[in-house]
Amino acid sequence: MIDKLLPCLLSGVSVGGQYALIAVGYTMVYGILRLINFAHGDIFTAAGFFMVYLAASLPLSLSLPLVILLTVALGFAVERVAYKPLRSAPRMSVMISAIGVSYLLQNLMWYITGGLAKQYPVIPWLSTSIAIGPTSTKIVTLFTPVLTIILSVALVTLIRRTKIGMAMRAVSRDFETARLMGIKIDSVISATFIIGSFLAAVGSVLYFSNYTSVTPTIGAMPGLKAFVAAVFGGIGSIPGAVIGAFVIGICENIIKMLGYTTFSDAFTFALLIVILLFKPTGLFGEKISEKV
Amino acid sequence: MSHVLRLENITMQFGGVVAINDLSMHIDQGEIVALIGPNGAGKTTAFNCITGVYEPTNGAVYFNDQCIVRNQPTGRMKKLYAGDNRTPCEGPRIAMTPDKITKLGIARTFQNIRLFKSQSAFENVLIGMHLRRTSNPFSATFRLNLQEEKQMRQQAMELLEIVGLGAFAYEKATSLPYGQQRRLEIARALATQPRLLLLDEPAAGMNPQETDELGEFIVRIKDDFKLTVFLIEHHMNLVMDISDRIYVIDFGRQIAHGSPAQVQDDPEVIRAYLGEEEA
Amino acid sequence: MSLLQVKNLKVNFGGIEALKGISFNVDQGQIVTLIGANGAGKSTTLRAISSLVYPSEGSIYYEGRDITRLDPQKIVEMGIAMVPEGRRVFSNLTVNENLLIGAYLRKDKAAIAKDMDHVYDIFPRLGERHWQLAGTLSGGEQQMLAVGRGMMSRPKILMMDEPSLGLAPMVVQDIFRIIKRLNEEGMTILLIEQNANAALHAAHYGYVLETGHVAMQGTGRELLENRQVREAYLGKSAKR
Amino acid sequence: MKKSTRMIIGFLLLALLFLAVWLIERAMGTNSMVITVLKKGAVYALIAVSMNLLNGFTGLFSLGQAGFMLVGAYTYAVFTIPMAKRMAVYQYYQGGIIQFEIPFFLAILLAGVVAALFAALIGMPVLRLKSDYLAIATLGFAEIIRAIIQYDKLGPITNGSNLLKTYPTFTTVLFPFVVSAVCIGIILLLIHSTYGRAFKAIRDDEIAAEAMGINLFRHKQLAFVVSSFFAGVGGALLAMYQGTVQANAFKSAMTYEILLIVVIGGMGSVSGSVMASFLFIACSEWWMRFLDSELMIGTFKVPLLRSGFRMVVFSILIMLVVLFYRRGIMGDRELSFDMFRRRKGVASK
Amino acid sequence: TIKIGVFEPASGDNGAGGKQETLGIEYANYVVPTVEVGGETFDIELVIVDNQSQTDKAVSAAQSLVDAGVSIVLGSYGSGVSMAGGEIFQSAKIPAIGCSCTNPGVTSLCDYYWRVCFLDPFQGTVMANFAMDEKAATKAYVLTQLGDDYSTGLGFYFQRAFAALGGEVVAGEFPEGTSDFTAYLNNAINDGVQVFFCPTSTTSAALIIDQAASLNVPFALMAGDTWESSVILEAAKGKNVEVFCSTFFDEKDESSTIAAEFVAGFKAWMNANPDKLTNNGGNDIVAAVSALGYDAYMVAIEAIKTADTAVPDALTLILPSVVHEGVTGAISFNEIGDANKDMAYIKKVNNETGAFDFVKTQSVADLG
Numbered sequence A: 001m002i003d004k005l006l007p008c009l010l011s012g013v014s015v016g017g018q019y020a021l022i023a024v025g026y027t028m029v030y031g032i033l034r035l036i037n038f039a040h041g042d043i044f045t046a047a048g049f050f051m052v053y054l055a056a057s058l059p060l061s062l063s064l065p066l067v068i069l070l071t072v073a074l075g076f077a078v079e080r081v082a083y084k085p086l087r088s089a090p091r092m093s094v095m096i097s098a099i100g101v102s103y104l105l106q107n108l109m110w111y112i113t114g115g116l117a118k119q120y121p122v123i124p125w126l127s128t129s130i131a132i133g134p135t136s137t138k139i140v141t142l143f144t145p146v147l148t149i150i151l152s153v154a155l156v157t158l159i160r161r162t163k164i165g166m167a168m169r170a171v172s173r174d175f176e177t178a179r180l181m182g183i184k185i186d187s188v189i190s191a192t193f194i195i196g197s198f199l200a201a202v203g204s205v206l207y208f209s210n211y212t213s214v215t216p217t218i219g220a221m222p223g224l225k226a227f228v229a230a231v232f233g234g235i236g237s238i239p240g241a242v243i244g245a246f247v248i249g250i251c252e253n254i255i256k257m258l259g260y261t262t263f264s265d266a267f268t269f270a271l272l273i274v275i276l277l278f279k280p281t282g283l284f285g286e287k288i289s290e291k292v
Numbered sequence B: 001m002s003h004v005l006r007l008e009n010i011t012m013q014f015g016g017v018v019a020i021n022d023l024s025m026h027i028d029q030g031e032i033v034a035l036i037g038p039n040g041a042g043k044t045t046a047f048n049c050i051t052g053v054y055e056p057t058n059g060a061v062y063f064n065d066q067c068i069v070r071n072q073p074t075g076r077m078k079k080l081y082a083g084d085n086r087t088p089c090e091g092p093r094i095a096m097t098p099d100k101i102t103k104l105g106i107a108r109t110f111q112n113i114r115l116f117k118s119q120s121a122f123e124n125v126l127i128g129m130h131l132r133r134t135s136n137p138f139s140a141t142f143r144l145n146l147q148e149e150k151q152m153r154q155q156a157m158e159l160l161e162i163v164g165l166g167a168f169a170y171e172k173a174t175s176l177p178y179g180q181q182r183r184l185e186i187a188r189a190l191a192t193q194p195r196l197l198l199l200d201e202p203a204a205g206m207n208p209q210e211t212d213e214l215g216e217f218i219v220r221i222k223d224d225f226k227l228t229v230f231l232i233e234h235h236m237n238l239v240m241d242i243s244d245r246i247y248v249i250d251f252g253r254q255i256a257h258g259s260p261a262q263v264q265d266d267p268e269v270i271r272a273y274l275g276e277e278e279a
Numbered sequence C: 001m002s003l004l005q006v007k008n009l010k011v012n013f014g015g016i017e018a019l020k021g022i023s024f025n026v027d028q029g030q031i032v033t034l035i036g037a038n039g040a041g042k043s044t045t046l047r048a049i050s051s052l053v054y055p056s057e058g059s060i061y062y063e064g065r066d067i068t069r070l071d072p073q074k075i076v077e078m079g080i081a082m083v084p085e086g087r088r089v090f091s092n093l094t095v096n097e098n099l100l101i102g103a104y105l106r107k108d109k110a111a112i113a114k115d116m117d118h119v120y121d122i123f124p125r126l127g128e129r130h131w132q133l134a135g136t137l138s139g140g141e142q143q144m145l146a147v148g149r150g151m152m153s154r155p156k157i158l159m160m161d162e163p164s165l166g167l168a169p170m171v172v173q174d175i176f177r178i179i180k181r182l183n184e185e186g187m188t189i190l191l192i193e194q195n196a197n198a199a200l201h202a203a204h205y206g207y208v209l210e211t212g213h214v215a216m217q218g219t220g221r222e223l224l225e226n227r228q229v230r231e232a233y234l235g236k237s238a239k240r
Numbered sequence D: 001m002k003k004s005t006r007m008i009i010g011f012l013l014l015a016l017l018f019l020a021v022w023l024i025e026r027a028m029g030t031n032s033m034v035i036t037v038l039k040k041g042a043v044y045a046l047i048a049v050s051m052n053l054l055n056g057f058t059g060l061f062s063l064g065q066a067g068f069m070l071v072g073a074y075t076y077a078v079f080t081i082p083m084a085k086r087m088a089v090y091q092y093y094q095g096g097i098i099q100f101e102i103p104f105f106l107a108i109l110l111a112g113v114v115a116a117l118f119a120a121l122i123g124m125p126v127l128r129l130k131s132d133y134l135a136i137a138t139l140g141f142a143e144i145i146r147a148i149i150q151y152d153k154l155g156p157i158t159n160g161s162n163l164l165k166t167y168p169t170f171t172t173v174l175f176p177f178v179v180s181a182v183c184i185g186i187i188l189l190l191i192h193s194t195y196g197r198a199f200k201a202i203r204d205d206e207i208a209a210e211a212m213g214i215n216l217f218r219h220k221q222l223a224f225v226v227s228s229f230f231a232g233v234g235g236a237l238l239a240m241y242q243g244t245v246q247a248n249a250f251k252s253a254m255t256y257e258i259l260l261i262v263v264i265g266g267m268g269s270v271s272g273s274v275m276a277s278f279l280f281i282a283c284s285e286w287w288m289r290f291l292d293s294e295l296m297i298g299t300f301k302v303p304l305l306r307s308g309f310r311m312v313v314f315s316i317l318i319m320l321v322v323l324f325y326r327r328g329i330m331g332d333r334e335l336s337f338d339m340f341r342r343r344k345g346v347a348s349k
Numbered sequence E: 001t002i003k004i005g006v007f008e009p010a011s012g013d014n015g016a017g018g019k020q021e022t023l024g025i026e027y028a029n030y031v032v033p034t035v036e037v038g039g040e041t042f043d044i045e046l047v048i049v050d051n052q053s054q055t056d057k058a059v060s061a062a063q064s065l066v067d068a069g070v071s072i073v074l075g076s077y078g079s080g081v082s083m084a085g086g087e088i089f090q091s092a093k094i095p096a097i098g099c100s101c102t103n104p105g106v107t108s109l110c111d112y113y114w115r116v117c118f119l120d121p122f123q124g125t126v127m128a129n130f131a132m133d134e135k136a137a138t139k140a141y142v143l144t145q146l147g148d149d150y151s152t153g154l155g156f157y158f159q160r161a162f163a164a165l166g167g168e169v170v171a172g173e174f175p176e177g178t179s180d181f182t183a184y185l186n187n188a189i190n191d192g193v194q195v196f197f198c199p200t201s202t203t204s205a206a207l208i209i210d211q212a213a214s215l216n217v218p219f220a221l222m223a224g225d226t227w228e229s230s231v232i233l234e235a236a237k238g239k240n241v242e243v244f245c246s247t248f249f250d251e252k253d254e255s256s257t258i259a260a261e262f263v264a265g266f267k268a269w270m271n272a273n274p275d276k277l278t279n280n281g282g283n284d285i286v287a288a289v290s291a292l293g294y295d296a297y298m299v300a301i302e303a304i305k306t307a308d309t310a311v312p313d314a315l316t317l318i319l320p321s322v323v324h325e326g327v328t329g330a331i332s333f334n335e336i337g338d339a340n341k342d343m344a345y346i347k348k349v350n351n352e353t354g355a356f357d358f359v360k361t362q363s364v365a366d367l368g
């Protein structure tokens, strides 16, 4: 049993870590703009392609930071072009804009790459296989959850304890009053997107080191799962997103191990719905109790 | 001893915060009763307990001798429960939803105006009439209720005329000036054909002149519609002018009760609420 | 020269002219009040000064500088703070954080802490609840918080939009006392009030707004004694 | 103008429209691009309006539309495949276990009913959820439904992952037009009834709506079930249009597409949804096709044109519409006589 | 001019394969750009549309071919879209020739569809036999993609054949968009299978191969025609994993001169044109689907020549009797419209060179 369970848990934790990095990006943006940033998964994919193309001509030591830089720039640009003009528009329009950006990015990537799967470059240290008990895995599998947890603790501290974190929380509630306090809301929102995209870039490096091929739509599924994880944990809550991601990652793998492969995705959603029935705002979501 | 509204030992706790503490009161047919008290005393919370928005931690509410709310601390609240009245309310739990309570005949307005923003004044009132419909989705869709619909429209128009908004019937609710929005909220509440009307700070944001007019208006609709009115207000001129009785609460507890004159001179009320100058 | 000068200010909302050319001055160290019926354009005036809405015409001068259409945060930086209509506290922040965010542009930690104690001094109720999320405060408590938050930026001009809205009589008295006290401490105050009586009593100078333009002006006392003002805004209380 | 005369003119215009469509079909033949686009546009119009009823009018942010369409499409297809063809269609399942067929109009109705039943079941737990939580729960249900339909063990009924075919399809473009028009008409009637007003009240302010005596759950449930009924009917029509159905196509992307149409048309505008459907379909499937193939003008090769470019341009177009028409083509207004009159008034000024 | 419709995905899940198939057709058009009808020479113009690999989009794509007035249609990669398009072609009475769509339903449910490749039942049986004979397998894991008719169909036939031969099968299904296949691979390891049959799209294939390699799986991976792709080669290159696939054609097969000629010509044509090379995936390896596309085009030309007209009705009538010696073997149609093809090529990835090694051909006759 244990030799079956161990690899299963191992990949569960690793998958969970990957979802978590993406989920935190979702949750941050949602926490501030109340916007489901549908384009987040595509930014993640774009980071994968940046690496494929950059690593083809540059050494890793250069391409790695460049990838992160480009991804952050992309996230920033998406915010400025597609979301900023809609600050005062109805919420639904912003969300449609997000869907539009997601379409655009996917189609652009398809147009440019021709849709063929591209091999992700091997990052020596991360891609090395190591043996754990009866099974073997890549180092990245173990590295991902650790890094995820470190990054999310750092983020939580940033948001709870720092001035910019406080400003983010204020902006999330009321743009106008936040401006009255002297907060530059555009900078705060950009900062959020920069952090989110940074996490997506880091996530993409870890993800694709594990699953070495990049296609224009590859981000869609992890994106959706990460989003489910964010909702599961209570959207807007960073620890919630992380925990949700791990729960989903591990459950998914256990279900598959038990042979119910047809319903592994359906199960994820069913789990989410059951949780929501008991906790309508997710595990750690703040109750939307409006004072009447 | 048939009261229109009776609260029995209501306690409302939010975690450790006791917003209402063992509050009992009653209102009789045709009265205008005011509920006053410092900010945060628990007045709005009391309204919310009566209308089913919040479920009180302990206590019961009766409307025309029918129990509409009853609860006692259970589970986690048992330990946290801090009300004065340590003997929990007897009887099975009753928790009617706000819509049921409105249907029984209690209507309310809100401290922060909550009109249906995208709708016209007329439609706002029409929506208030929805709960008295006799049509079902099928008959309503296929216009088998033409007679009723016509009647509803007519009544809605009449209500608007009564509150003086006849001319603004087709204006968007949110484009009306503040004072008129308040009146519209009252018209909408009247549309539900209530027996008891709860008004939460109806004069907030009005200048003294408008406040005076509002006072007259409340008395008038009370008589015209054979209502009982329960009112929260901080404008003392208004309260003292129109109320038959006044309850004063502080920290969720009743500190005084009586006619306007009695309450006005109560030292406890002056200390906690009115302040020296006003007295 | 006045500290704040508003000249021929016009504001449009999609075709509707909310302000039709308003001019007034606020002198250093004064309490100036704007009164007027609902929808007269009082709030819009303050919002225009804070650059939350941009005027279509006219200009605003502060210490002689044209500040029309500057960014809102620049305006705050220059020392103009606003207590907005309807409280607008940050419901997901605690009372403490709400005050801290009022001091967002300030760097002097020690002084901020002192000012915070000062606010808690004035509003002991807030002190009791400093850990509570602002969204769960009662209406009046939120109003106190909004005023306290406005004070935290140590503005030269504090603009208050109906600060007494929904407050208990005693607290209304407190608010006006505090307004006077802040003014005595050197703060210039631009006050909007429905409670015209109290406002005019407190103010050095007042302007009466009617449907987007200034209908009358004068010292507080002059306006209080004006028959038109009494009839339109002061109600029975004044007639008594 | 009096209300009754307006109604008459409205019906006349509608009849005229039908006549025009019929004439086009006569002129171009049933097999032409215009007709194909008109067919799909009509089907999508119904689906978009049904989604608008939920998202735009009741304020329930639901992303389950594709799931209900899927249920409708499959119900229709499963019950109308001719007996003779079942062996070939259910090639992996010995002809399946459903060994009868029902008339196609009954099947369309049944499609709606089954989708509505699903909605009633699903609604019970999920309608308690708010905004985005509701969205993700409904999206999840759509995905679960898809997984179930694709489930191998259910193959004898659903044909598993394989597509269904050979059932009756449109013989004339008028059919989807008439069915859609009737359905949209019913939705319009509902929206303008006292129930419709209650829906809008819930959208604007749930707490106030409840305080006005509106039973939130029952009304939400009603909107959800009615919307799903028409989504099911729309699914059946879509199946007829496509000639084949496969669960695989009913992914969340399809829901997003419909949501796009709804928002581009204007949340809370039925006429907006209808217009946006036709525009969207024509644009994505017809007018812009040329962008996909290389084009030589003389010896000059137009740059950028190659496969995939159409979708890039299309998504840019969507972005532009969203950014510059924030509230959609129609906002929350409806196409009406007054509108034209006012337009004219403005123009003549 | 005579117009021939090319009904292929250029985007969506099967976009990459569709492009390769289109390349074969384009090359064929380059080789034979004209046809003689009634003594007059006509140019042949290809009308290419993108069906986006989706059945709901395929309808209007097919319709646009009909609108363009094509005489005959070639394609598509992917059976689902072919069936969806078939509806339209049928109602417009335009014949269509499938190149690589292997699902029986394409022709059996549509009177206007023919095809030049073999079918899933055959392919599945071939691979089951190969697993039994060559790999001495007694137990196999079959992994298919939920909702993908190609994948589940081929999996079904493999499973049936393998069981009929006395083998034991464990089945798994993965939802679209899955990236993590370790759970399935681990299950297979635990079940002690000798072969892992996973007829999937190339996207999933690359992931499966990579993860199988890092898990050091003790079994061979096997799949159908989709895996004959440079993506697979890239993924398996330098890794310790055995990969087999069955396909329609082998570019290194020297036995047929027509095929050898085609391979040489096609490579030269692609290499002369960077765009084409990109569409092929960046190298000049000849995909079997390109060869099938080429053949389908040639069959269409043959039909036009034989009928001596390009009127769709006439082509429909003549097609059942058309015979053609193609690069993928002799093509003639049975009464359902399928090519009488009885030979599959089995190839293995060479992990060192990163190319396909030809293993054997297997025909129905061999299977007995």
Ligand SMILES: Nc1ncnc2c1ncn2[C@@H]1O[C@H](COP(=O)(O)OP(=O)(O)OP(=O)(O)O)[C@@H](O)[C@H]1O
Residues within 6 Å of the ligand: A289, A291, B014, B017, B018, B019, B037, B038, B039, B040, B041, B042, B043, B044, B045, B046, B111, C136, C137, C138, C139, C140, C141, C166
């Ligand atoms: N949802 C809630 N969660 C936590 N505390 C609450 C909640 N609602 C009310 N309270 C607390 O209960 C107390 C009473 O609030 P309430 O709104 O009833 O006051 P009020 O008497 O209406 O005051 P005001 O006159 O200012 O409107 C306040 O201290 C408030 O902070």
Ligand SMILES: Nc1ncnc2c1ncn2[C@@H]1O[C@H](COP(=O)(O)OP(=O)(O)OP(=O)(O)O)[C@@H](O)[C@H]1O
Residues within 6 Å of the ligand: B175, B176, B177, B178, C013, C016, C018, C036, C037, C038, C039, C040, C041, C042, C043, C044, C045, C085
């Ligand atoms: N965002 C807006 N869009 C459209 N019209 C607006 C907007 N804000 C204000 N108005 C209109 O401008 C006019 C002036 O409004 P304003 O809020 O300044 O009045 P006020 O004097 O502050 O009234 P109150 O006493 O009700 O606060 C009103 O007619 C109002 O309807």
Ligand SMILES: [Mg+2]
Residues within 6 Å of the ligand: B043, B044, B045, B111, C138, C139
């Ligand atoms: Mg209150």
Ligand SMILES: [Mg+2]
Residues within 6 Å of the ligand: C042, C043, C044, C085, C161
């Ligand atoms: Mg105002």
